[in-house]
Amino acid sequence: MRSANGRPRAFPFYIVCDVSHSMHTAREDGRPTPFEVLSNCVGELLFELEAGDPGVSEAAHVAVVSFSDKVELVLPLTRPCDAIRVPALRPGRQTDYLAVFRELVKIIEKDNRKLSKQFDVRAPVVFFITDGEPYVGEHHQDVKIWGPARDRLAGLEPAPYIVALGFGTVREETLRRVATSLRGEVLAFAGEIATGAATVLHGIAQAVSDSISASVNRNTAVLRGPGGMRQLR
Amino acid sequence: MIRATLAGLLLFIGTGQAVPGPSPVPSVMVSPTPGPRPPIVGTGQVRAKPGPSSEPTVTVTVTPGPRQGGGTGVLGWPMWILSGLAGGGVVLLGQLLLGRRARTSVGGRAPLGPLPQPLPVLLAGGADSRAPGVALDGGMLAQTTVRAVSIRGRRHRYRGEPLQDAYAVRLSADGRWVIAAVADGLGSTLHAEHAAAVAVRAATKLSLTSDPGWHAAFASVAGEVMRATARFRGQPAGRHGAGASDPPATTLTIGVVPADGRRGVAACAAIGDSPALWLHDGMWTEIFPPEGQRPGNVTSALPDDLGELRERQIDWGPGDVLILCSDGFGTAMGGGGSTLAQRLVTSWSSPPALRSFLRDVDFQLSTYDDDRTVLALWAGRHDTAVL
Numbered sequence: 001m002r003s004a005n006g007r008p009r010a011f012p013f014y015i016v017c018d019v020s021h022s023m024h025t026a027r028e029d030g031r032p033t034p035f036e037v038l039s040n041c042v043g044e045l046l047f048e049l050e051a052g053d054p055g056v057s058e059a060a061h062v063a064v065v066s067f068s069d070k071v072e073l074v075l076p077l078t079r080p081c082d083a084i085r086v087p088a089l090r091p092g093r094q095t096d097y098l099a100v101f102r103e104l105v106k107i108i109e110k111d112n113r114k115l116s117k118q119f120d121v122r123a124p125v126v127f128f129i130t131d132g133e134p135y136v137g138e139h140h141q142d143v144k145i146w147g148p149a150r151d152r153l154a155g156l157e158p159a160p161y162i163v164a165l166g167f168g169t170v171r172e173e174t175l176r177r178v179a180t181s182l183r184g185e186v187l188a189f190a191g192e193i194a195t196g197a198a199t200v201l202h203g204i205a206q207a208v209s210d211s212i213s214a215s216v217n218r219n220t221a222v223l224r225g226p227g228g229m230r231q232l233r
Numbered sequence: 234m235i236r237a238t239l240a241g242l243l244l245f246i247g248t249g250q251a252v253p254g255p256s257p258v259p260s261v262m263v264s265p266t267p268g269p270r271p272p273i274v275g276t277g278q279v280r281a282k283p284g285p286s287s288e289p290t291v292t293v294t295v296t297p298g299p300r301q302g303g304g305t306g307v308l309g310w311p312m313w314i315l316s317g318l319a320g321g322g323v324v325l326l327g328q329l330l331l332g333r334r335a336r337t338s339v340g341g342r343a344p345l346g347p348l349p350q351p352l353p354v355l356l357a358g359g360a361d362s363r364a365p366g367v368a369l370d371g372g373m374l375a376q377t378t379v380r381a382v383s384i385r386g387r388r389h390r391y392r393g394e395p396l397q398d399a400y401a402v403r404l405s406a407d408g409r410w411v412i413a414a415v416a417d418g419l420g421s422t423l424h425a426e427h428a429a430a431v432a433v434r435a436a437t438k439l440s441l442t443s444d445p446g447w448h449a450a451f452a453s454v455a456g457e458v459m460r461a462t463a464r465f466r467g468q469p470a471g472r473h474g475a476g477a478s479d480p481p482a483t484t485l486t487i488g489v490v491p492a493d494g495r496r497g498v499a500a501c502a503a504i505g506d507s508p509a510l511w512l513h514d515g516m517w518t519e520i521f522p523p524e525g526q527r528p529g530n531v532t533s534a535l536p537d538d539l540g541e542l543r544e545r546q547i548d549w550g551p552g553d554v555l556i557l558c559s560d561g562f563g564t565a566m567g568g569g570g571s572t573l574a575q576r577l578v579t580s581w582s583s584p585p586a587l588r589s590f591l592r593d594v595d596f597q598l599s600t601y602d603d604d605r606t607v608l609a610l611w612a613g614r615h616d617t618a619v620l
Contacts, residue, residue, distance in 0.1 A: 006564070006571020008346050008600040054352050055388050059600040081350050118346060 009219070011220040012061045012077055012111060013212055014104065015042060016159075018130040020068040022168060026056075034131055034168075034197040041088045041205035048209055057081040059216040061115070065107065067100035068092020070122035077111045097134035097141055099177075101149035104230035107158055123221060124160040126153070127208050128178055131168030131197070143177055154180050161221055165229065167191030167200045173230055179232075182223055189229040197199065205229040250612045342592075345565070345572050347599040355393030357385075364426070366396055371587045371616065374404050376494030377411045378584045378615040379608070380394055382594050386561055387602035396424045398606035399483075401433035404492055405441045411492045412437045413608050417484045417507045417559040419534050424465040428481035431461040432535055436487050447544045449503040454485060455536035459464050462536075482534040486521075486557045494613040499549035501557075504542055506532040508563030511547050512554035515578055517569025520545050551612045554581055561603030584615045 017038055024035035029148065042064055050057050057080045064075040066089050073138045074087050108124055134141035154162060164179040166172075172190055179188035191200040203226035214222035225231050237245060268285040289432075357366070366385035373379070385396040397418035405412055414436035420426025435457035439450050462481040484505025491497035501509045501520050521543045533541040549555070566574045573596060594607050 006345070006567035006573050008598055010600075053388075054350055054391055055600065055602045058350060058602075 007120040009059045010061050010115050011059055011122045011215055012124040014063045016065045016128045019066040019089050019092045021093050022132045024091040026189050037198045037201045041201055043086050045205045046080055046083050046086050056213045056216045060212045069094040069096050071100050071103040072157050095132050095134050096136050097146035098149050101153050105153050121160040126160050126162045129165045130170050132170050137194045163187040165189050165204050188232040191229050199228050313345055345598045348597050349599045352391050354390040357395040369591055373614050373616050374411050375492035377492050378611040380590045381608045383606040386604040395426050396604050398604040399429035399433045400606050400608045401437040403437045411490050413488045415507050415557040415606050415608050417488050418511050419482045420484045422479040424481045428458050428462050428483040431458050432483050434484045458536040484534055488555050488557050496550035498546050500546050502544040504532050510556050517574050519568040556609045559606040562605040562607050584611050
């Protein structure tokens with residue numbers, strides 16, 4: 001029997017945004033902070049999905065999660081065609097990977113239970129956007145602390161794809177540890193140092209939008225790399 | 234090589250010895266009701282939705298009873314006034330309930346799930362009865378009854394792109410077999426609708442007189458597709474399909490059943506993911522169950538990819554239904570286990586009226602926005618008295 005069971009398809013996408021202090025520190029040149037750029041991009045992304053191909057707008061279910069020292073479900077999983085208003089991101093302080101991975105497990109499990117009653121649910125895709133290393137209290141948060149939570153997230157059924165999109169001070173090995181792989185390629189991308197944060201974030205937003213559209217139209221996970229970012233091996 | 238050898242059914246390569254007559258140009262015949270008469274060519278109008286509502290109405294008749302107690306109620310009002318008020322309330326309640334039902338049902342049927350969003354619809358550069366957005370037909374071929382429908386999907390309606398599915402069905406040259414074919418042109422290719430149309434015509438002209446097997450038969454069809462679409466190869470992407478860039482390609486599923494309507498063996502073969510389902514004893518069987526997803530979800534397709542040919546024979550007889558379909562419809566069948574499939578066990582136990590058949594295939598369900606084509610066969614002559 002086909003897995004679809006004749007139900008409507010649902011592709012869950014989670015846009016997970018780092019809103020820690022480094023994202024919204026005022027710049028000396030007066031240009032928008034990464035936080036401001038990201039806030040605008042998320043709104044534009046949902047508008048673009050809602051106004052674009054109706055097939056995508058109906059099949060894609062998008063959630064926005066922000067994290068710092070706290071985790072906030074900014075936009076619960078919603079079809080772009082049903083998204084009336086996208087609440088603003090709120091700036092935070094530190095960068096707690098453990099908290100966000102733990103919370104993502106709960107959110108995705110709950111969403112999957114709910115969606116499965118009505119839809120043919122495909123593997124979720126998590127776009128994990130961060131500009132820095134995990135840091136809690138006075139210390140760098142070691143991978144031994146957050147790694148198991150990330151593994152629980154990656155081990156959910158259906159197994160989510162985690163796309164790690166990093167810029168700023170985040171280390172490549174951290175991005176590799178966060179990301180899963182698709183068809184043998186690690187889904188980790190690093191912003192080039194010479195490329196400004198605003199350019200990187202616009203590239204990320206475009207890649208997220210393209211990935212969502214392509215996944216729905218081709219009926220399988222298709223993940224595009226952002227322009228201005230390098231895919232890690 | 235496994236061969237699709239039936240008792241007396243042998244496939245012969247080549248379309249040159251086929252049934253004479255049909256024009257190489259796709260001819261879409263639309264007849265509003267099935268019947269033994271020849272179909273009307275081109276001039277019929279097909280509506281994707283049923284005409285006037287068949288919503289039931291409630292009529293409440295209030296008949297005054299014999300007067301009792303001086304003919305007044307507890308409030309001192311005449312009984313006929315109280316009865317009228319009560320009756321009016323019942324009518325209003327009925328209308329309210331029916332109104333609620335109308336909002337949650339589609340064409341009088343319970344929805345299969347979340348409904349799609351309303352969309353603007355664009356024609357594919359115009360309308361032409363030889364390349365319609367909706368094609369519908371039904372009637373008898375020898376002792377077999379046929380229903381066929383093809384509907385342009387919401388995605389193509391929204392983008393102003395043509396229907397890329399095709400179907401064809403005809404009697405074999407010796408009149409012993411009904412040959413049916415459904416093709417789904419790949420949306421990722423240019424002018425896929427031409428590849429699909431050529432494939433089904435070539436498939437139904439296969440002559441069943443020799444024994445080279447299905448692989449040779451599909452190779453023959455692939456050659457026809459290649460020749461007929463040569464002019465589209467190497468073309469840059471134009472108006473049709475902004476994302477399309479590859480040469481025309483199509484799936485193809487073929488079914489061959491005995492035309493005499495008696496018990497026998499039917500054969501099916503397919504390249505690509507256009508499903509075939511068999512309804513027997515109230516149970517659906519998917520003839521070619523999915524074999525896992527290919528990388529990038531790309532299906533095999535003619536004319537270039539003959540590597541994944543699948544074939545199967547089934548016992549065929551009165552009471553059975555064989556459907557060939559594109560995946561725009563087949564996915565909603567869920568291999569025979571979906572709500573839609575269960576609903577059709579009853580409504581397709583015998584050939585439905587054309588309008589009902591169209592409505593069955595034109596269900597509304599969120600995210601099901603691909604073209605839909607269904608070609609259904611029943612053993613026996615069912616359309617002998619159609620109004």
